[in-house]
Amino acid sequence: MKTTYLEPEKGNYTLKNVLLETGFIWKEDYIEGTQTEQFCIEIKNGKIDTISPNNPQLPDAIDAKGLLMLPAFKDMHTHLDKTLYGLPWQAISPKRKTVADMIAYEQQIIPKLLETSVHRTGLLIDLLQNYGTSFARSHFNVDTTSGLRSLENLQIALNNKKESFSTELVAFPQHGLYYTDSAPLMREVAKMDCVDFIGGLDPYGIDKNIEKVIDFTVQLALDNNKGIDIHLHDLGKEGKYTIEYLIQKVKENPQLQNKTFVSHAYVLAYLEQNEVDEISEKLAEAKVGIISAIPYRDKKMPIARLIDKGVDVLVGNDNIQDYWSTLGTGNILQKANLIAELYAWETEYDLSRTLRFATNNILPLDNKGNMQWPKKGDKAEFTLINASCSAEAVSRISPAVAFAHDGNLYWKRREILV
Template identity: 70%
Template sequence: MQVNYAEHKKRHYTLKNVRLETGFIKDESGVIATQTDLFCVEINNGQVSQVFANDEQLADAIDAKGLLMLPAFKDMHIHLDKTLYGLPWQALSPKRRTVADMIAYEQEIIPHLLKTSVERAGQLINLLQNYGTTFARTHFNVDTTSGLRSLENLEKALNNKKGTFSAELVAFPQHGLYYTDSAALMKEAAQLPNVSFVGGLDPFSIDGDIEKAIDFTVQLAIDNDKGIDIHLHDAGEEGIRTIEYLIEHTLKNPPLQGKTYVSHAFALAHLSQKAAEGISEKLSEAKVGIVSSVPFRNKITMPIPTLVKHGVEVLVGNDNVQDYWSTFGTGNMLQKAKLIAELYGWETEFDLSRTLRFATKGTLPLDNNGAMQWPMTGDDADIALVDASCSAEAVSRMSPVNILISKGNMVPLKS
């Protein structure tokens, strides 16, 4: 679709022929289809200012030509600071099998990667935008090899995308707090106003002391009014003990509730159903969320349905997009939603429509009863217009994004 991207400089405009979901169509078996209709949507000063009956003759309106309007996507776990995207293809090396192996490799190559990381982060953001993403939670390395230079370059890349892409930043001790002496650097990073979360890495297998590493991270978050998002690859008893110890801290410190997350949390994938139910209840009580890249290699399947059933906030991200940790990331949040639907058998119209929430950080056009709840007047104008008839089709077919709007600004996409 041809769009005049000079429009992105305008703060007030109207879209016509916009397809919005208006309800579910049901029979005796339940939801069998999604009802839609065409509307006009007015955008003013970065927000939805009005949704009204469609007027095909409306002058000066941008014609959406029947595209389906969805909330723009949010990638809730990615590393924009150290991608290989934009460089020649590289598959993974068979020499590097463990997290410790990767730390040693990073210490070798990060000084070289930093020379072009601003440009490559920008290229990766372009990829995300072309798949409909306007927001990311991105981790940045805090390590003794590079100090805070990864953050400096990442902020330059994000500033280059100001107005069309935004992010919240996680200070991430990729080489461990104590495996390398990174604690002082983490204290420095945690004081920065642009940093929203402090992270951690495998308190047992990398830092060698669950209590010491978690105690430090929790106190750092409290002292600086930050959230927590730690990487936890440890499985078995140690992984579960790490999660439970973090839950204990969060229950004791209410300001951390709803701001504390465990990324990956592979230990949960190896639990019995009964054990998964039990720890899901604990996570829900403490308002500790799980952030997953939805792994399925080596028969690792996260208990996402169990977590969701118990009210645990489950966020999803691409994590790696062509880097030296993994080559399978696509940058496409609809692909992640589709993978979730396939893994857990969520294939009905209703279930597919609900699965969209993993791409949008919970925002859905219709509530569970089929009532319209997005877009509403006052909502941020973060919008993806996709070539699909409904949310269920968009997830199932990973429908292409033809128009992307971020805070009211139109984002130029590759054709």
């Protein structure tokens, strides 16, 4: 199914009957619920200009119909250039069990997939928007099989959606820097203004040299004023050392703080509690973040402990109906729901905090229940949800009805067959 939208409302407009969270409802010593009120919100030049008491009779205002306004949904790790979405159903093969197996498979299929990747990327963005997501950090392949064609096609697809969707782009050497000779291509792409992060893949597992890969990646980021976002599936002492060595390099180059991330970092799920605490403290001190797609086989990532120690934890769907995994839905609110289930965050307070994983850490209420979003001057980027509060939205994975991006407001119209 594909969701279509009415022509967007642009420029200056006012919404009435907008439901906002205003505080927590306390009962004795615990939070029983969330207070909400309806407001009028005026948008000017893509920003929130005024938030005023509701006036249901306000002429010419767009009726939000009591829908809950939440911060814009953001998927912080995905691969918009690699999807089977829009093609006939295909489950993953049990024959391909390792990253090296997948690299060999990609080398076979990428040339054919690139022929239709612009169209399928557009369909994948439609799917994300159906769930209220209007921003993604997307990795794109840089490899010797396709050169920079993945980026070229991705840019065309993104340009087609430029008014309703935006991205941060990560140059990703999916086939290794040295396992295939991708380092020259990475040097080339790192110079491009459209690229925000330098990616990486399993320095030990694929390229068999942790220091060489990390040193190259760090220097490329420094030379081109980029961030870093490395995929790390390696386990054991090599996986742990990769994180520790990256932390060391970031501490040596403070300009990379708050711009460096380790995606997946599955090794953390295998560490003892004291080891998790130790490496979490190092990550927090160096301001190196972790990005997770959450589930990992029968292991549970120590997300709660990382957050308790002050680590910036972001969440993404990663693979969405592609040949790496057929389980991704594209719904970032569903990821927040999964986190709540895994960690038994079931109270009104805990569920409301879990929304952060769908909104890149922006919440309507602070931890004490004070309103902190939206405010005058904020970008008009939000999602309108059929829910009474954040906690319900997370618990019930409530449907998105509309979203605003860069001030443009898009309402769902109907669903049609792709």
